[in-house]
Amino acid sequence: MKYIIFLGDGMADLPVEALGHRTPLQVAKKPNMDRMASLGTAGLVKTVPDTLSPGSDTANMSVMGYDPELYYTGRSPLEAISMSIEMEPGDVAFRTNLVTLSDEENYRQRTMIDYSSDEIGSDEAARLIEVVNERFATEEFQFYPGKSYRHCLIWKNGPTSMKLVPPHDILTQKVTSYLPSGDGADKLLAMMEQSAQFLPTHPVNKARVKRDLRPANSIWIWGQGTRPELPVLSEQYGIKGSVISAVDLINGLGICAGLRVVEVPGVTGNIHTNFRGKAEHAIMEFERGQDYVYLHVEAPDECGHRAEIENKVKSIERIDRDIIGPVWEYLEKHYQDTGEDYRIMVLPDHPTPLALRTHTNAPVPFAAYSSDGAFKRSAPAYDEVTCQDSEVFILEGHTLFGRFIAGTIDG
Numbered sequence: 001m002k003y004i005i006f007l008g009d010g011m012a013d014l015p016v017e018a019l020g021h022r023t024p025l026q027v028a029k030k031p032n033m034d035r036m037a038s039l040g041t042a043g044l045v046k047t048v049p050d051t052l053s054p055g056s057d058t059a060n061m062s063v064m065g066y067d068p069e070l071y072y073t074g075r076s077p078l079e080a081i082s083m084s085i086e087m088e089p090g091d092v093a094f095r096t097n098l099v100t101l102s103d104e105e106n107y108r109q110r111t112m113i114d115y116s117s118d119e120i121g122s123d124e125a126a127r128l129i130e131v132v133n134e135r136f137a138t139e140e141f142q143f144y145p146g147k148s149y150r151h152c153l154i155w156k157n158g159p160t161s162m163k164l165v166p167p168h169d170i171l172t173q174k175v176t177s178y179l180p181s182g183d184g185a186d187k188l189l190a191m192m193e194q195s196a197q198f199l200p201t202h203p204v205n206k207a208r209v210k211r212d213l214r215p216a217n218s219i220w221i222w223g224q225g226t227r228p229e230l231p232v233l234s235e236q237y238g239i240k241g242s243v244i245s246a247v248d249l250i251n252g253l254g255i256c257a258g259l260r261v262v263e264v265p266g267v268t269g270n271i272h273t274n275f276r277g278k279a280e281h282a283i284m285e286f287e288r289g290q291d292y293v294y295l296h297v298e299a300p301d302e303c304g305h306r307a308e309i310e311n312k313v314k315s316i317e318r319i320d321r322d323i324i325g326p327v328w329e330y331l332e333k334h335y336q337d338t339g340e341d342y343r344i345m346v347l348p349d350h351p352t353p354l355a356l357r358t359h360t361n362a363p364v365p366f367a368a369y370s371s372d373g374a375f376k377r378s379a380p381a382y383d384e385v386t387c388q389d390s391e392v393f394i395l396e397g398h399t400l401f402g403r404f405i406a407g408t409i410d411g
Contacts, residue, residue, distance in 0.1 A: 001291065001340065001341050001342065001343065002286055002291060002292070002331055002334070002340060002341075002342040002343070003239065003241075003291060003292040003293075003342070003343050003344075003404070003405060004282060004292070004293045004294075004295060004327060004331070004342075004343075004344050004345075005063065005293075005294050005295065005344075005345050005346075005347075005401075005404070006295050006297075006319065006323060006324055006327075006344070006345070006346040006347075007060065007063060007294065007295065007296040007297065007346075007347065007348070007349060008297055008299075008300050008315075008316065008319050008346065008347070008348050009056060009060075009247075009296060009297060009298045009299075009300055009301035009348060009349055009352075010056075010300050010301030010302075010303075010304045010305075010348055010349070010350060010351065010352030010359065011024075011025065011300040011301075011316060011319075011347075011348035011352075011364075012025065012348045012350070012351035012352075012362070012364045012365060012384055013025065013304065013312070013351055013352070013353050013354060013384070014351070014353040014354075014355055014356075016309060016354055016355070018309055019309065019313075023383060023384055023385075024300075024309070024312045024313045024316055024354075025316060025365070025382065025383040025384060026383045026384070026385065027313055028313045028316040028317045028320070029317050029320070030316055030317060030319075030320035030382065031320065032320045032321075032324040032325050032328060033320050033324065033346050033367060033382040034380075034381045034382050035369075036324075036328075036344065036345075036346060036367040036368070036369045036382060037367035037378060037379045037380070037381055037382040037386065037387070038378050038379065038380060038381070039369050039378065040367060040368050040369030040370060040375035040376070040378060041367070041368050041369075041375035041376065041377040041378065041390075041392060041409050041410055042365065042366065042367040042368075042377070042378060042379035042382060042386065042387045042390050042392065043365070043366060043377065043379075043387055043390050043391070043392025043393055043394065043409075044363040044364065044365055044366070044387050044388055044390075044392070044393050044394070045347065045363060045364060045366050045393075045394040045397045045400050046361075046363040046364075046393075046394070046395050046396070046397050047059045047062040047063055047349055047350060047363075047364060047397035048062060048068070048350060048361045048397065049068065049069055049361075049397075050361065051069060052068055052069065052072065052361075053359075053361075054350045054359040054360055054361035055075060055166070055223075055350075055359065056075075056247075056249060056250075056301065056349055056350070056359075057072065057074075057075040057078060057223075057249055057253075058072055059349035059350040059359075059397075060249070060250055060253055060296070060349045061253060061398075062349075062397040062398045063347065063349055063397065063400070063401065064233075064253060064254075064257055064294065064401060065233070065236070065257075065398055065400075065401030065402055066230055066257075066398055067396075067398040068398070071228055071229075071230055072225075072228070073225045073226050073227070073228040074092075074093070074160070074223060074224050074225010074226065074228075075095055075223035075225060075249060076093035076094050076095040076152060076153075076223040076224060076225055077093040077225045077226055077227045077228060077252070078225075078228070078248075078249050078252030078253050078256065079093070079095060079146065079150065079152055079223075079248040079249050079252050080093040080144070080152050080154065080227075080252070081227070081252040081255050081256060082248040082249070082250075082251035082252035082254075082255060082261070083144060083146055083152060083248055083252075085144055085152060085154060087154065087226075087227045088156070090156065090157040090158075090226075091154055091155070091156055091157070091158070091226070091227070092154070092155045092157075092158035092159070092160055092224050092225065092226055093152055093153070093154055093155075093224065093225060093226075093227075094152070094153040094154075094155065094164075094188070094221050094222065094223060094224045095150065095151075095152065095153075095221070095222050095223035096129075096132075096143060096151040096152060096153045096219050096220070096221050097115055097116070097149050097150065097151070097167050097219065097220040097221075097222070098116075098117045098120055098125055098128060098129070098149045098151065098216035098218075098219060098220075099112065099113075099114060099115050099116075099117060099149070099167050099216065099217075099218050099219070099220045100113040100114040100117045100118070100214040100215060100216065100217055100218075101113060101175065101196065101217055101218050103200075103217070107175075107192075107193045107196055107218075108175065108176050108179060109174060109176060110174070110175055110196075111172065111173065111174050111175070112167055112170045112171055112172065112173055112174075112175055112178075112220075113171075113172075113214065114171075114214050115149070115166075115167035115168040115171065115220070115305070116148065116149040117149050117208075117213075117214050117215065117216035117217075118208070118213045118214040119148055119149065119268075119270055119302075120148055120149050120208075120213075120216050121148065122145075122146075122147050122148055124204045124208070124216075125145065125146075125147075125148060125149060125151070125216065126145040127202075127204050128199060128202060128204055128205075128216055129143055129144070129145040129151050130145070131198070131199075131202060132191075132195055132199075132219055135194070135195075135198065136191050136194075139156065140155060140156050140157075140158075141153065141154070141155055141156075141191075142154045142156075146248055147246070147247075147248060147269070148268075148269065149216070150247075150248060151219075153221060155184075158184060158224075159182075159183045159184040160224050160225065160226065161182055161183050162180055162181060162182030162183055162184055162185045162188070162224065163180070163181045163182050163185070164180050164185075164188075164221065164222035164223065164224060165178040165222060166222050166223065167220045167222065168305045168357070168358060169358045169359075171305070171357055171358075179192075180192075180221065188221045191219065191221070192218060192219055192220060192221060195218050195219040196217055196218040199215070199216060199217050199218060199219075200215055200217045204216070205217060228256060229256075230253075230256040230257055232257060232258030233257050233258055233259065233292070234258050235258075237402075237405050239291040239292045239405070240260075240289070240290050240291050240292070241254075241257075241258075241259045241260070241290060241291060241292035241293065241294065242254075242259055242260040242261070242262050242282075242285040242290050242292070242293050242294070243255075243257075243259040243260070243261055243262065243293075243294045243296070244262045244264060244278050244281055244282060244285075244293060244294070244295045244296065245267075245294075245295075245296035245297075245298070246264075246267035246268055246269040246273060246296075246298055247269055247296065247298050250294075250296045254294060259292075259294065260285070260290070262281050262285060264277045264278055264281045265277060269298040269299070269302065270298065270299055270302045271299045271302070271303060271308075271311045271314065271315050271318075273297070273298070273299055275297070275318045275319065275322035275323055276322045276323075276326070278295055278297065278323055279295075279322060279323045279325075279326040279327050280326075282295050282323075282327050283326070283327060283330045286330070286331070286334070295323065295327075297315070297319050297323065299311075299315035299318070299319075300312055300315045300316060300319075300348070300352070301352045303315055303354075304351075304352030304353065304354055304357065305352060305357050305358070306357070307354050307355075307357050308354075309354055312354060324344075324346065327344075328344060331344065331371075332371070335371050341370065341371045341372045342370075342371050343368065343369070343370040343371070343374070343375075343404060343405075343407065344368065344369050345366060345367065345368040345369075345404055346366065346367050346368075346382065347364055347365065347366035347367070348364045348365075349364070350362075350364060351364060363388075363393070365382060365383060365384050365386075365387030365388075366387065366400070367379070367382045367387070368404055368409055370407055372407070374407030374408075374409075374410070375407070375409055375410060376410055377390060377392050377409075377410050378390075392409075392410075394409075
């Protein structure tokens with residue numbers, strides 16, 4: 001049996017006035033997702049418990065089959081694992097964004113303009129993080145460059161109880177009420193404030209301004225946690241798997257789950273990613289003998305955060321046409337040639353509504369198809385409304401994966 005999950009990050013939404021009070025999933029041309037719903041089972045799943053924040057960390061952990069209430073220890077350690085950063089017991093990892101703030105003299109009165117600094121490139125970002133590390137690195141603190149605007153801070157024997165806010169949750173808002181607070185927060189805030197004194201004059205930012213790009217004029221620290229311990233999927237389910245994603249967080253989760261991380265050229269984590277390349281590499285993983293692929297696409301989520309209505313619709317259509325279509329065609333041909341059955345499933349991890357520009361913990365639509373006919377509670381199309389009307393509802397989202405593997409979603 002072959003298995004693949006197509007994860008469209010943040011793909012679910014609310015009705016949008018500009019789309020005729022329909023959601024992007026309702027508007028998008030997505031024949032493969034609709035076919036999956038009509039030939040298999042479709043419904044809703046609550047991926048994030050009400051006790052936790054609906055981040056991509058908790059939500060994807062749930063979709064991968066792990067109860068986040070039991071296993072979640074924070075976002076950044078998962079990213080650190082993907083970045084091959086060694087974490088000792090007691091080390092605390094923090095996500096460090098390169099952000100664009102407004103330029104008021106008082107840092108605490110500034111506004112969050114862009115959590116990604118116009119999706120700054122990794123090469124430019126690395127030069128900025130290098131300077132940040134030169135200024136702040138000690139035996140206690142160390143900064144590590146990641147991809148684009150996403151980077152990592154390790155605090156040796158640091159605290160974890162402070163309150164830190166994701167920058168994508170406060171777009172267009174003054175940062176005053178969202179600055180670090182709690183035990184040890186003063187050290188983080190001091191680094192954030194000081195970074196805003198020297199980053200704006202760095203040659204990278206001067207060049208960006210000349211190109212009409214937003215400068216990465218501050219760091220923003222959040223997402224703290226210690227290294228998690230997850231049971232590997234091969235021991236739980238007897239399957240060998242791979243993960244395909246442009247995002248360190250997802251790759252870190254995959255590593256913890258015992259999955260092979262697949263590097264795909266040209267993946268970006270936004271609408272300009274290599275959709276076809278992801279499909280090609282998923283097929284290559286099956287060809288090399290893998291049983292399971294977790295294929296994650298960040299683009300719909302980024303479009304939701306940036307309130308890009310047209311691009312969110314396009315990203316869904318690209319996932320359907322350039323990823324699900326070719327992979328499904330391959331698996332069906334493989335089944336016809338060899339008799340090996342397969343199961344496929346599509347869903348988001350959480351909604352990222354265009355109107356809100358942040359995540360919510362509402363249930364998300366899923367559709368699953370099995371070549372052996374195991375999934376039979378169909379819906380006429382794949383979107384938030386039809387999946388709700390199907391009356392298939394899974395309250396404990398982390399159980400969906402096991403039911404998908406076992407072919408027992410309907411029961």
